[in-house]
Amino acid sequence: MLSYIVHRILIMIPTLIAISIVIFTIINLPPGNYFTTYIAQLQGSGEKSDLAKIEFLEKEYGFDRPLWQQYLYWANGLLHGDLGYSFSYDLPVDKVVGDRLLLTAVVAITTIIFTYIVAFPIGIYSATHQYSIGDHLLTLLGFLGLATPSFLLALILLYFSNVYFGISIGGLMDPKYLDQPWSWGKILSLMEHIWIPVIVIGSAGTAAMIRRLRANLLDELQKQYVITARAKGLRPLKVLFKYPLRMALNPFISDIGSLLPQVISGAAIVSVVMSLPTTGPMLLSALRSQDMYLAGSFLMFMAFLTVVGVFISDLALALLDPRIRLQAGRRQ
């Protein structure tokens, strides 16, 4: 097991390096940088720009140096926990993003837990009651969940809450807790507000997971060992939980790998609609204004969250399935 963990961690490092290179390249692809856009904007509106400060910042952040040196500077900063400087906010990036990264992580993790809690019983029910009315209904619902864009669901929820309750359900906490230090009340308020974005973001993933669990479980339930177990008179629940469910669970756990990017994508767009204080809106504006450190650090954080999530799911999978951990151990 230990060798497996070490092996996986060693794989993560080159992956993260490659991701950082990709992100840096993408961000630097558009012509010019934040300052050229900024100066052009100022000149367009006829204002005088603080050229001395801009020049200083340009030097400080090495915009005059070749790209690979800029990359090394940025990556080095990331390693030391320095996320860089946001030019549009005129603040260090970690000051700007502050709670946002944390809230993104909280929303993503809660969504995944929600997905599991909902998908698990429904998937089992659908598989054990194949072609019943309930199964057909749930399948239809699942397909609808897959086909509905998450931002639409957000809009609909916002619409109904606005029409029927006259309140806005946007945001992740009571306005009075904004910009306050973390306290018990703030956490409670977060708990009250978080479930709507969680449902919205989680719907597509939940639907996909229900379908996958149902298909896997159906495959297992048709196998001969299940028939044997039944013939020998095992209780139905025991037959279900002892073997087929455990077999069907593997893809369920390895799914985190594809679920996490999906959840974070969903969070990014839903937060724009629901004005959540997570990464979405800020990333959007940062990308538009070429605020490269802000955008880059956001993207890097999301990718990092995903990579770590996949790592955890791989570990869970290894715990669950001895074949995986033994094989990996042999390869060492």
Add this chain to the structure above:
Amino acid sequence: MSDLTFIPRRPGGGDDAAPVPLPHYVSRAPYDPYAVDAMTAAQQRFYVASQWRMMWWKLRRHHVAVAAGVILLAMYLGIMVCEFVAPYGVDTRNTDFIYAPPQPVHIFYQGRLVAPYVLGYDSHLDMRRLERIYMPDPQKLQPIRFFCRGGEYKFWGLVPGDLHLFCPAAGGQLFLLGTDRLGQDLMSRIIYGARVSLTVGLIGVTVSLTLGIVIGGIAGYYGGWTDILTQRAMEVIQSFPHLPLWMALSAILPVSWSPLLVYFGITLILGMIDWTHLARAVRSKLLALREEDFCTAAVLMGARPARIIGRHLLPSFSSHLIASATLMIPGMILGETALSFLGLGVRPPMTSWGVLLNDAQNINVVVLYPWLLAPVVPVILAVLAFNFLGDGLRDAADPYH
């Protein structure tokens, strides 16, 4: 055996008292030892049927998939003749009818069944709330015309014409789904928007398929270092949240590009990220198939790798590839919608369902004019149809079930 003949045996010699031996049959037909193996015409047809034919037979029994296929076919036929189907032009503004609500179609007039008609609007501006009020006027009966001469258009921007499937009564209006902030008919815009939204998925999936087959094929056929390198690259791409990456990529499309170029840029971006799943499938199949005898035979006969992959290996699972490609299209349609919704995708004056939904971004607007959400209906319909069709294809492509 149809030509059996009854030959009574006459034993030689003749006294009549001898008992007559039991009668028996002798076939005059030539002896065919394989007669029992012979198949009826129907069986024959089944056994010599090609893979594709069998897939079609199996798919035909999957009614939901067939229905989905028919809907999609209708949609794609529709986008070829948008100009004809839509009652208004894509940019036609009805400045007197800004944010007009949908006009329901009536077919009963005072209890009698009549040709479909709509009621014209009486509009006035509520100066106190600064709101346009539209009231259906029961006096203004406006029968819908069919196969009529309406607004002029250029078919695919080339051939001028003015024939429409249906259009408003002369001097009347026909806003089945209402109008937007510029007074443009939403229904017509949805029909035109389908052109972009539906083709984005097709072109994107073509890009994905090409990339997936080439890269997955190379990795799977050669194995070794190439395989390890491509595997790692795919992992990196897969561990990216799609939407933020799409956002970043489409944010770098230059503002100076024409809408058409942006459109192709967006499809490329959508296709560039999703190929990893296909590449994975191709690779794992190739890894298994390249050990088969027919592959060795081809190598021994001096076939080049490209020919072996293309002629011998890929056809053995192309049906699977098509099924998974079909299942990828909805993701791309949703991706384009999301990007355009955020204002990062296709740019006006080009219209797509996402661009139309961009108007519905503000919840206050949606509360006032809920019909602006209408473009999501075709989105959901198309995505559902592709999902069902893909499911059916996947089941049909599997010979073991």
